[in-house]
Amino acid sequence: MAMLSMRLTLVRVLLARHRQGLVILSLMLAFIYPLVVRTYFLSLAIEVLIFALFAMSLDLLLGYAGLTSFGHAVFFGLGAYILAYLSSRNELALRLTNNLLLTLPLVVIGTALAAAVIGIFVLRTRGIYFLMVTLAFGQMLFSIAISWARVTGGSDGLAGVPRPLIGVGPLNYIFDSRESFYYLVLVVFLLVWWLLRRIVASPFGWTLRGIRENEARLSALGYNTFRYKMVAFVIAGALAGVAGALLAHFFGIASPDNLYWTVSGQVMIMLIVGGTGTLSGPILGAAMVRLLRNFASSYTERWETLVGLVFILFVIFAPRGLVGLLSGQRERVE
Amino acid sequence: MENFLLQLLNGLVAGMLLFVMAAGLSLIFGLMDVINLTHGAFYLLGGYIGLTLVRTLNNFWLALIVAPLVVGSLGLFIEHVFLRRWLGRQRHLDQVLFTFGVALIATDLIRAQWGAYVESVPGPSQLAGRVPILGIDFPLYRLALIVFGLLLALALWLFIERTRLGAIIRAGVADAQMVSGLGINIQLVFAGVFALGTALAALAGVIGAPLLNLYPGLDSEILILALVVVVVGGLGTLQGAFFGSLLIGLADTLGKALLPEFARFLIFAVMAAVLLLRPAGLFGAKEAE
Numbered sequence: 001m002a003m004l005s006m007r008l009t010l011v012r013v014l015l016a017r018h019r020q021g022l023v024i025l026s027l028m029l030a031f032i033y034p035l036v037v038r039t040y041f042l043s044l045a046i047e048v049l050i051f052a053l054f055a056m057s058l059d060l061l062l063g064y065a066g067l068t069s070f071g072h073a074v075f076f077g078l079g080a081y082i083l084a085y086l087s088s089r090n091e092l093a094l095r096l097t098n099n100l101l102l103t104l105p106l107v108v109i110g111t112a113l114a115a116a117v118i119g120i121f122v123l124r125t126r127g128i129y130f131l132m133v134t135l136a137f138g139q140m141l142f143s144i145a146i147s148w149a150r151v152t153g154g155s156d157g158l159a160g161v162p163r164p165l166i167g168v169g170p171l172n173y174i175f176d177s178r179e180s181f182y183y184l185v186l187v188v189f190l191l192v193w194w195l196l197r198r199i200v201a202s203p204f205g206w207t208l209r210g211i212r213e214n215e216a217r218l219s220a221l222g223y224n225t226f227r228y229k230m231v232a233f234v235i236a237g238a239l240a241g242v243a244g245a246l247l248a249h250f251f252g253i254a255s256p257d258n259l260y261w262t263v264s265g266q267v268m269i270m271l272i273v274g275g276t277g278t279l280s281g282p283i284l285g286a287a288m289v290r291l292l293r294n295f296a297s298s299y300t301e302r303w304e305t306l307v308g309l310v311f312i313l314f315v316i317f318a319p320r321g322l323v324g325l326l327s328g329q330r331e332r333v334e
Numbered sequence: 335m336e337n338f339l340l341q342l343l344n345g346l347v348a349g350m351l352l353f354v355m356a357a358g359l360s361l362i363f364g365l366m367d368v369i370n371l372t373h374g375a376f377y378l379l380g381g382y383i384g385l386t387l388v389r390t391l392n393n394f395w396l397a398l399i400v401a402p403l404v405v406g407s408l409g410l411f412i413e414h415v416f417l418r419r420w421l422g423r424q425r426h427l428d429q430v431l432f433t434f435g436v437a438l439i440a441t442d443l444i445r446a447q448w449g450a451y452v453e454s455v456p457g458p459s460q461l462a463g464r465v466p467i468l469g470i471d472f473p474l475y476r477l478a479l480i481v482f483g484l485l486l487a488l489a490l491w492l493f494i495e496r497t498r499l500g501a502i503i504r505a506g507v508a509d510a511q512m513v514s515g516l517g518i519n520i521q522l523v524f525a526g527v528f529a530l531g532t533a534l535a536a537l538a539g540v541i542g543a544p545l546l547n548l549y550p551g552l553d554s555e556i557l558i559l560a561l562v563v564v565v566v567g568g569l570g571t572l573q574g575a576f577f578g579s580l581l582i583g584l585a586d587t588l589g590k591a592l593l594p595e596f597a598r599f600l601i602f603a604v605m606a607a608v609l610l611l612r613p614a615g616l617f618g619a620k621e622a623e
Contacts, residue, residue: 124613139558143598308438315431316420
């Protein structure tokens with residue numbers, strides 16, 4: 001035990017001293033990764049990146065604004081549906097284009113609008129009430145996705161989503177190999193990461209933290225806290241939509257399962273295990289949960305129990321997640 | 335007209351079943367500020383324990399007693415060891431996340447134990463058959479459910495409003511710290527209410543199984559409906575759970591009959607309207623915090 005804690009301290013010191021170097025090292029590793037691994041691990045990395053993106057978007061709500069949404073999968077699923085509706089070869093879909101320069105902005109606009117409308121209702125509540133209401137809303141949209149089969153394909157979903165392309169005029173590039181798709185996801189992920197870093201370091205980001213700590217005080221100072229929360233909710237929804245769109249491209253299908261409340265729960269687990277209120281937390285959490293799930297499922301059918309146990313242990317003993325463990329903080333900042 | 339009446343009665347049945355679920359959820363929240371996301375899994379566990387008892391001993395009435403006792407004890411254990419000792423009273427959000435983790439594990443283990451197929455459960459033979467009411471033949475079991483729900487609501491209401499323990503619980507909902515300051519062991523009250531709430535979920539599972547069958551995934555459906563009920567009715571009050579259940583039960587049943595494609599949309603609309611007009615719910619005792 002003493003040995004372990006000494007080693008942990010060593011790791012903490014190293015991490016604290018060489019943060020920048022660590023980021024650069026991880027970036028380099030991420031870029032050469034496809035050159036050294038087998039297909040299976042490449043697919044795994046793509047999934048981890050997509051879910052890390054999804055978890056980061058939730059972190060803006062949970063970790064910064066203090067909004068515990070249990071319905072975030074709505075935007076993830078909706079992003080996938082919008083993309084599939086635009087690009088899928090399925091006869092229910094529009095079969096319009098798979099050009100990311102057109103589809104991604106439409107996904108962002110669509111999910112942002114949905115978030116704004118849902119936000120009008122759910123942002124009237126706070127805390128655990130907010131959690132319940134987002135959960136209920138999410139589940140309602142799930143049942144709409146299931147029953148409105150003429151548009152959504154019902155429980156089959158919309159299959160036949162092709163790999164994306166980027167094109168201007170006659171020039172275009174199709175991301176049809178797994179490697180190229182990995183790089184696409186990586187670049188989108190890094191862009192979102194950079195964007196979120198800018199957001200949380202901005203005055204807007206600090207206002208969100210203020211709302212998390214004491215909303216009444218910020219109201220008294222003259223901040224329109226509803227508007228701030230709404231902007232955060234819309235941004236988070238749109239980014240989750242982007243993650244969902246990438247997932248639809250990767251698996252070739254938009255399915256109602258992506259909207260199910262346990263998906264909201266899964267991404268919540270990733271975020272809590274990784275550490276809320278940081279941007280590295282969601283990445284670590286997504287990687288850990290996804291790897292745990294993939295490796296455990298080859299040994300036991302009860303991998304869900306295992307994931308649940310790990311989650312519970314983190315909630316009880318390390319509420320600041322992996323990032324908290326590595327940096328030496330254990331208590332969640334409430 | 336007859337069809338409408340039939341749907342109305344079915345809506346009442348659904349409402350009563352929901353009430354048994356939502357009452358526990360609402361009481362636990364009112365007192366402890368924890369929304370128990372394991373409630374759906376406890377419903378399913380109660381139903382499956384009932385199924386096993388009905389299959390082995392062929393006794394529905396025994397299941398009605400044993401399943402709530404077993405699941406209630408499990409609730410007591412969870413409250414005592416985890417929610418209180420390890421998580422502490424002030425970490426409400428962590429407590430909710432904890433109940434989500436337990437729900438994951440519970441549903442996974444239930445699937446391991448009872449399989450992933452749809453299991454139908456026969457109701458008690460004494461309540462088989464149909465009775466004529468107002469010109470329609472209505473299943474006796476469903477009628478019994480309505481009566482049972484009403485009696486349970488009455489009993490719970492008398493318990494909360496007319497007994498000393500009920501007064502303590504109401505005082506705890508208003509201000510737990512003050513109750514504790516008056517020399518009452520509020521921890522014991524918390525544990526008792528949590529056990530009662532989980533036992534009610536299991537009870538709902540047993541009586542609901544002959545109507546809705548049992549299958550993995552039902553836990554989520556029931557949980558969501560119960561959540562909508564408490565959002566609409568308002569958290570922490572029995573009246574809220576009762577009228578919220580009736581409203582949602584009727585809206586869901588009538589919705590399914592009138593607009594089968596958008597059955598759930600009607601409940602959604604009801605909830606959205608309530609959130610806009612009365613964010614604390616129709617009978618909310620607490621500010622929506």
